[in-house]
Amino acid sequence: SRRVNETATFFTVTTLPGALEPRGEGFKAAAMVRLMHSMVRFNILRRMKSWDKSVYGIPVPQVDQMPAGLIDVFLLAYQMLDEGRTEFTAEERARVEFSRYRCYLLGLPEDLLMDTPQGIVDIMNARGASIREGFDDKTCGTLVRATLEAYLPPDQKLGHRIFNALEKRLARLVLVKHFLNGDSDRAREIGVPVGASEYAVAAVLFPYIAAKMALYRFALSVPGLRKMADRRLTARIRRLLKRYGHAEFTSNAEAYRPAVPATA
Template sequence: MNPSLAQVHERIALQKSALPEMYGNIDFSQSPERYTECIEDSSLPESLRQMPPPPADMVGRVKAYTMLGDVTADAYAALMGEYGFKRLVEMLTTACDTGLGAVPDAPPELVALIEEMEAKPDWLDMDLVREGARLNRLPMAITSPWMIRGAFLATFLNKYTALPMAITGTLGYSTSARRVNETATFFTVTTLPGALEPHGEGFKAAAMVRLMHSMVRFNILRKVKTWDVSVYGIPVPQVDQMPAGLIDVFLLAYQMLGEGRTEFTAEERARVEFSRYRCYLLGLPEDLLMDTPQGIIDIMNARSASIREGFDDETCGTLVRATLEAYLPPDRKLGHRIFNALEKRLARLVLVKHFLGGDSQIAREIGVPVGPLDYAVAMVLFPYISAKMALYRFALSVPGLRGLADRRLTARIRRLLKRYGHAEFTTDAEAYRPAVPVTA
């Protein structure tokens, strides 16, 4: 059963006593400036503001989780002073690869993190998750390489939520490509066969992402004196992980309601359960992981409506430009240079279509102008991508071809992971810069 709202608030307040070195000076009874209850001031797109509002209890949970970090992973990250961040990464990697028994004198905080991730929620059906992973291999292998940068750009459109990434110094011009590729690596590797099982590649990637986010929280709250909790709230709160983890099923649910459907098909249910379990491994509270189309839409809209709208060029504009100009392939071979040039064109259109409501004027204002050449590239590439997807869908629907097609997709994903490079999922506090003052 989901915890009551009172229990949620107790869990949030517990951070203060459980981790006083991180949260001891934070007043969890106060809402940060980034939170708003006025939909006209929020980041919810205009096109969604006329929809019926989410249930009050859901709105209350989103508000509460705005101040929740990741208690279990935060406790492990707080050991940096004793072990150093490299040793923490090594112990976590070993525990994920071969088990806790392979880590001599494993600290209790590491044991708690691994055991929490290995615990199976009551709603979990691993057969559905495995089927969802299989179904997601097709778009991840064929479509996502062309779309990941555009989706990544969307995470920089709000100054309150983008600030932690700006502070860490890891999304400047020199390192933005690495973070885009690490993000692509995480979502890609989770679709491999068995990846989300204990000791699987996706399971380990989820653990590493949790540690990275906790390291960011620890370093910002401890070392960035200009971080104002009354303005920004907790760095990388749980609600800010929802868009990346649930965007695919949110778009699916929104499409379904437009078609007048309220029930998932068997394949859609598998895709939803895959995304929900992946989010669970990332530490998202279970009561944020809705399992109906309307529930998914409501929780995502409640989150967007809770964040005050705001775009500033120093934070958001810099991140957008750096990511858009980044060179993502691992080398300068002709084929990779051509891919990078074309993919950047599509990234602009992905951002405009899926995250800016189709408004090219807004895109121009934030430094992502869309021109005739972008549309010309799309007119050639989108039919090519669609045709390739259709051929694989046909092969996957034929019993005699399904296994071969899936093996080819798996091999393609392996090649993509090699191209994306080794994902470190770490953060270096020495590279952090001061927080930029934000005005409402």
Template sequence: MHPTLDQVNQRIAYQKTALPLMYGDVDFSVTPERYTGDISVSSMAAYAGKFPPPPADMVARVRAYTMLGDVTADAYAALMPKYGFKRLVGMLQEACDKGVEAVPDAPPQLVALIREMEVKPAWLNMDLVRKGGELNRLPMAIFAPWTIRGAFLATFMNKYTALPMALTGTLSNATAAKRVNETATFFTVTTLPGALEPRGEGFKAAAMVRLMHSMVRFNVLRGMNIWDKSVYGIPIPQVDQMPAGLIDVFLLAYKMKEEGRTEFTADERARVEFSRYRCVLLGLPEDLLMDTPQGIIDIMNARSASIRQDFDDATCGALVRATMAAFLPPDRSLASRIRNALEGRVAKLVLVKNFLGGNAQAARDMGVPVGPLDYAVALAILPLITLKMALYDLALKTPGLKAMADRRLVAKIHRLLKRYGHADFTTDAGSYRPAAPVAAAAGPTG
């Protein structure tokens, strides 16, 4: 049963009492500028009137969770002055690899984080989660390597959600490459067999991502004068993790709606269960994780409609340009340079199609030139990817071929993880940079 809105608000207010070092000077009664109840000035402005307004309860929950961090992981991150961030990372990794009991003198905040992650929600069906991971291996192995850079840009299309990435140094090409590869690593590793079980690599990656986000919150809220809480609210609030965690099932739900379907098939239900549980491990409140197609559409639209629309070129545009210019492969071999060049051209089309409404001139205006060669490369590569996906899908549905096809996908995922490189999932306040002054900037909004 979902908590009442009063209980949600009590949980949010509790942050001030539990972690005064981080939240002591946050006024939770003040709604930050980033939040809006007017869809016409939100990131959903282009879709105003094209869908029914989300239920009032969902709108209220999204508004509340705009001010929620991650109490359990934040408490562990708040130990940085005592332990240092490297030791916190090391203890968390050891706890995930060997169990928290194996960590000498494990602080109670670490024990609480691991124990919270080990709790299985009442609705959870781990058999469905395992099936969902199996079904997600195909797109992560074949499709994602060509589109992850473009999909990563979603965070950067709005100044209110982009600022944490700018502050933590992602404006440099090298750091942008690291963040793209870490994002790819997280979503890829979670699809491996057993990855989301305790001691699994996906479980560990989720714990590391939670700590990384909490470290950002700690460093920013601890008194740094680079964050205006009246404008931006809480850094990386829980609602800002919804797009990455639920985008696949959101698109699935919209497709079902277009087809006139209201019930998931067995395979679709497994995909939904997998995505929801992965979000649980990342610390998202369960009442943001809907389990029906319409519920998923409503909660995601409620979140998008809650964020004021604003594109600041000094922050958003710079992040987009740095990400597009980043060299992602682990080496500079000829094959790697060719692949990076081709994948970068596909990423431009992902940017234009998914985030700029098909407006290639808007991409050019922000310093990402899009030309005929980019379209030609995408038209050559994307059909080949689609064909390869279809062949694998056929093999996965054919008795006698299924096991072999899955083994090949698992092997391919391991090779991809090696190419993405070791993911640290850490943030160091020493590398933070003040954000550029916010100014009106012509360009796309989102």
């Protein structure tokens, strides 16, 4: 749960006003995340014999961050292509450039940060195609299940327990819809079943979330309401960061262990 909250902290703090400017909160967090991942790669290459540099080369910096850093614009690009659109609107372009710059700060080479709908879809699909085919339940399945079952709130208060239970159900549906192509049978096979309770929660909460987003979007478009809405959203982000707790962004090489022991 600590690592999940740290990841959420990074992506949340970068949305604060001015956070990605030099010496801003998000800029500093990106430097810490980049250093932590560099340490992870260094220790894996140094200690584990299962990665043959002569065959695989050096891991591309932060390529593991591509899905998290670009998932929103990836889904946007897919939707645009389905609609027959090839040009971003001004608002969409702002979202794309924000995500690209954030990933650039994390260490992703610009060659992997496409700026057109087709380019974004192509590079993300190319990344997916480069991953070993198949699903190793011992590693991949365990990671997926552990992430979805992690208790993320800072305490066991009733409100936090209710929030955690609802959030898990929504997370399962998002996983099935966006990453398993809506295949609920496949979700059950990997130990993440979705049922009536998940759909019931979604039927209530998704419209509520969509309505709040639409309300804020409207307020931000009205000059007389923009500043008030911006202050309110910033305050909500601050409260969310407080709930996530302090992110250390550290890595302990002594705790590493290979999923499959290396042969002698």
